[in-house]
Amino acid sequence: MKFAEDFVxxxxxxxxxxxxxxxEYGKGKVAxxxxxxxxxxxxxxxxxxxYHKYPVDLKLCNQFHIGAIRISIAWSRIFPKGKGxxxxxxxDFYHRVFQECHKNGVEPYxxxxxxxxxxxxxxxxxFLNRETIDAFVEYAKFCFEEYKDEVTYWFTFNEVWPIxxxxxxxxxxxxxxxYDITSAVKSMHGMMVAHAKxxxxxxKGNYKGQIGVIHSLETKYPLDPxxxxxxxxxxxxxxxxxxxxxxxxxxxxxxxxxxxxxxxLVKMNGGEFSVDAKDIEVMxxxxxxxxxxxxxxxxSHFIKAYNGENEIHHNGTGEKGxxxxxxxxxxxxxxxxxxxxxxxxxxxxxxxxYDMIMRIKNQYPNYKAIYITENGMGYKDDFEDGIIFDEPxxxxxxxxxxxxxxxxxxxxxxxxxxxxxxxxVFSWSNGYNKRYGLFYVDYETQKRYPKLSAYWxxxxxxxxxx
Numbered sequence: 060m061k062f063a064e065d066f067v068x069x070x071x072x073x074x075x076x077x078x079x080x081x082x083e084y085g086k087g088k089v090a091x092x093x094x095x096x097x098x099x100x101x102x103x104x105x106x107x108x109x110y111h112k113y114p115v116d117l118k119l120c121n122q123f124h125i126g127a128i129r130i131s132i133a134w135s136r137i138f139p140k141g142k143g144x145x146x147x148x149x150x151d152f153y154h155r156v157f158q159e160c161h162k163n164g165v166e167p168y169x170x171x172x173x174x175x176x177x178x179x180x181x182x183x184x185x186f187l188n189r190e191t192i193d194a195f196v197e198y199a200k201f202c203f204e205e206y207k208d209e210v211t212y213w214f215t216f217n218e219v220w221p222i223x224x225x226x227x228x229x230x231x232x233x234x235x236x237x238y239d240i241t242s243a244v245k246s247m248h249g250m251m252v253a254h255a256k257x258x259x260x261x262x263k264g265n266y267k268g269q270i271g272v273i274h275s276l277e278t279k280y281p282l283d284p285x286x287x288x289x290x291x292x293x294x295x296x297x298x299x300x301x302x303x304x305x306x307x308x309x310x311x312x313x314x315x316x317x318x319x320x321x322x323x324l325v326k327m328n329g330g331e332f333s334v335d336a337k338d339i340e341v342m343x344x345x346x347x348x349x350x351x352x353x354x355x356x357x358x359s360h361f362i363k364a365y366n367g368e369n370e371i372h373h374n375g376t377g378e379k380g381x382x383x384x385x386x387x388x389x390x391x392x393x394x395x396x397x398x399x400x401x402x403x404x405x406x407x408x409x410x411x412x413y414d415m416i417m418r419i420k421n422q423y424p425n426y427k428a429i430y431i432t433e434n435g436m437g438y439k440d441d442f443e444d445g446i447i448f449d450e451p452x453x454x455x456x457x458x459x460x461x462x463x464x465x466x467x468x469x470x471x472x473x474x475x476x477x478x479x480x481x482x483x484v485f486s487w488s489n490g491y492n493k494r495y496g497l498f499y500v501d502y503e504t505q506k507r508y509p510k511l512s513a514y515w516x517x518x519x520x521x522x523x524x525x
Contacts, residue, residue, distance in 0.1 A: 062523040067475030069127030073173040076484040079105035085146035087139025088178040090233040101490035121163040131173035141177035142194040157209035173217040186249035199257040211268040215254040218275040238369040241330025251307040255345035262348045273353030278411040288364035292390025309423035311343030327388045353432035359411030365391035375488040377402040413462040435479035437493040447510040460525045
């Protein structure tokens with residue numbers, strides 16, 4: 060089976076991870092700036108210097124027949140304080156980028172928020188604060204109008220659950236709070252309300268394009284499907300990380316099953332969570348106008364019952380076997396014999412992507428289309444005389460594309476695939492030794508080198524098959 064002629068093959072990036080110039084050209088501060096400086100391990104400047112090198116990267120897209128690119132707009136490059144005064148230099152930069160995209164025959168798929176709330180709003184509670192929701196909607200409205208002639212495909216947020224869990228449960232994103240499930244739930248709800256309001260503004264503005272949201276979705280399997288306790292643990296983690304957001308996206312409300320589990324987890328952690336009826340009204344109205352779902356997928360998890368205290372260790376170094384995730388009241392993520400992992404302890408289980416796509420198709424039949432907006436493999440690439448043989452990455456992507464095709468064959472409407480990442484970029488909690496790109500970036504010279512995977516990807520694009 061082949062991919063359809065109109066199937067979109069793209070490469071993905073994110074503003075803070077690739078642009079560099081983090082405090083230049085009028086860009087406002089984000090929480091990451093101070094956090095990384097305080098850590099002293101690495102910084103996101105110049106990263107891949109996309110701010111200056113975007114013509115090079117888009118020319119590479121053209122040369123390697125990559126017809127689409129995921130780009131995020133840095134909110135604080137447009138509104139340095141998150142609202143109020145506009146930075147025209149930032150506005151003009153994205154005009155230049157989008158024009159260069161079209162010059163090279165590359166369609167931009169644009170995300171409005173990719174882990175980078177302006178610091179002035181982030182320090183006041185981020186999406187726990189209704190002020191941030193209102194500011195996001197005004198920012199979205201500005202972008203819809205400003206770039207309406209250059210951008211057709213929009214996403215509101217990138218990875219709502221990872222924002223919430225990394226900020227409030229795992230503590231790897233600023234403000235680095237741990238084990239606060241209540242704040243994570245409230246944060247996710249706040250972002251979904253902001254998403255819904257932005258979608259309604261897009262629809263009421265009668266813009267010609269399409270809009271959706273991106274969720275990072277990881278299938279949760281019970282370690283022992285015959286053990287009711289493992290089954291329950293997997294269900295709890297699924298509802299917290301997946302179903303809560305899928306309900307909000309496709310139903311515009313939370314089902315009784317979802318709310319029952321969420322309320323139990325919140326109460327167990329000494330918190331409260333209630334939903335304003337007006338929020339549900341907005342979310343339900345917006346649900347019908349989602350044109351597609353962006354699905355980021357890297358791994359799945361096997362979960363076993365766990366009754367102890369919270370214990371999480373993030374593997375940010377690539378030291379294999381060091382990751383731990385035990386969440387009180389939920390469960391423990393475990394490695395399963397026979398399933399390989401990356402150096403960062405991410406399970407390589409492409410069947411999980413198929414299972415999640417089919418789950419959405421069956422559980423939320425009002426979905427319209429799915430794009431795989433990120434999928435790829437972090438790897439310690441060997442750079443020898445300008446040659447990078449990254450066969451493990453090719454194998455990883457090949458397996459996932461094969462399972463994606465199976466989902467299409469079984470009736471799912473999957474419209475495109477974006478490999479993470481187009482070129483090597485800064486990694487939020489791993490710095491620069493974890494590389495994902497099709498194109499190797501020499502960070503000292505900023506020269507790009509196509510990896511073996513780039514040539515392989517071009518063959519897939521040309522043949523429309525793996």
